[in-house]
Amino acid sequence: MNCPNCGTTNLDNASICANCGRPLSTPSYTPPPPAPSSYTPPPPGGSFGGATAAPAQIPNYLWQSIVVTICCCLPFGIVGIIFAAQVNDKIRRGDIQGAMVASKNAKTWVLVAFIVGIVLQIVVWGLYSAAILSAIHSGQFNR
Ligand SMILES: [Zn+2]
Numbered sequence: 353m354n355c356p357n358c359g360t361t362n363l364d365n366a367s368i369c370a371n372c373g374r375p376l377s378t379p380s381y382t383p384p385p386p387a388p389s390s391y392t393p394p395p396p397g398g399s400f401g402g403a404t405a406a407p408a409q410i411p412n413y414l415w416q417s418i419v420v421t422i423c424c425c426l427p428f429g430i431v432g433i434i435f436a437a438q439v440n441d442k443i444r445r446g447d448i449q450g451a452m453v454a455s456k457n458a459k460t461w462v463l464v465a466f467i468v469g470i471v472l473q474i475v476v477w478g479l480y481s482a483a484i485l486s487a488i489h490s491g492q493f494n495r
Pocket residue numbers: 355356357358359360369370371372373374
């Protein structure tokens with residue numbers, strides 16, 4: 353190999369030039385990695401999988417409806433139970449779209465029942481404690 357500095361021909365395995373002493377290890381040219389060609393196209397039909405969704409992916413909110421019916425608010429909870437029952441019924445008939453709608457309705461009514469139930473509890477307990485406080489202030493507990 354020839355020295356890049358002085359042009360002296362050196363042995364191929366020489367590390368420094370025999371004439372000028374300059375290191376002969378020319379920086380090995382590494383070709384740049386090929387342009388990233390790993391473009392993976394998105395899976396076909398990935399955004400819309402509603403028609404083929406597994407029935408197990410549709411929550412029926414049945415136990416949530418029962419819980420809010422017992423604990424919070426009976427009328428709205430019953431509406432939630434009705435929609436929750438429709439979810440399973442429509443899945444059994446293969447009506448996935450209808451089951452999803454019923455699931456959404458059940459969720460809405462569970463939320464409504466829960467919120468109304470909480471508000472009612474607050475109102476009831478607020479009235480209850482107000483009654484106790486007024487009773488204390490009127491001296492009924494001191495006699
Ligand atoms: Zn040289």
